[in-house]
Amino acid sequence: QVQLQESGPGLVKPSETLSLTCTVSGDSISPYYWSWLRQAAGKGLEWIGRIHPTGDTVYNPSLKSRLTMSKETSKNQISLKLTSVTAADTAVYYCARETQVSGQRWFDFWGHGTLVTVSS
Amino acid sequence: ERVMTQSPDTLSVSPGDRVNLSCRASQSVSSGLAWYQQKPGRAPRLLIYSVSTRAIGIPARFSGSGSGTEFTLTISSLQSEDFAIYYCQQYDNWPLTFGQGTRLEIK
Numbered sequence: 001q002v003q004l005q006e007s008g009p010g011l012v013k014p015s016e017t018l019s020l021t022c023t024v025s026g027d028s029i030s031p032y033y034w035s036w037l038r039q040a041a042g043k044g045l046e047w048i049g050r051i052h053p054t055g056d057t058v059y060n061p062s063l064k065s066r067l068t069m070s071k072e073t074s075k076n077q078i079s080l081k082l083t084s085v086t087a088a089d090t091a092v093y094y095c096a097r098e099t100q101v102s103g104q105r106w107f108d109f110w111g112h113g114t115l116v117t118v119s120s
Numbered sequence: 121e122r123v124m125t126q127s128p129d130t131l132s133v134s135p136g137d138r139v140n141l142s143c144r145a146s147q148s149v150s151s152g153l154a155w156y157q158q159k160p161g162r163a164p165r166l167l168i169y170s171v172s173t174r175a176i177g178i179p180a181r182f183s184g185s186g187s188g189t190e191f192t193l194t195i196s197s198l199q200s201e202d203f204a205i206y207y208c209q210q211y212d213n214w215p216l217t218f219g220q221g222t223r224l225e226i227k
Contacts, residue, residue: 047216110163
């Protein structure tokens, strides 16, 4: 069974960089697409960005200027860096595996999520 | 960006009821539409993709329909474990976007 675990600091100061890692177990990350999503308290889901098997990335335009996603295949990890954070970046951050078949795609495995609070 | 709008925001229902949850896209998303269920403190769970295809392990009481800009998730007979928030999500166009969610609460 595929399992995803997000990790990283739970508290980040305004203007600093938020860094998170998603460690995947139960399968290799190599053939799949991986996304980060977030959810502010009491709010809906926001897709942040995606990294392809090739390492190419697609980012949400609303975050693109501050966002970097990468992967380390040898460690089976996906990473996210979001610079210049503000209180508006406070949310539960999820990593999710995206399965893509014949143009259809869906998030079939999710991590439990990690709460990141931006505060001084 | 495709804006996804769900209605209603909250629905008060009883176990055994049949419910229809609506999702409208600001522009056509073709068949690129999925539904997720989320319970408090949990990650979302995939229910439906490609408008009407149930994910592995999802009970037959969940069904999806629609096309273009109008979509519906139907739960034929609500069970106690179905009280949750439901999100639609389009994947036809970047960025991927979600509706604001519909909360099913016990009447």
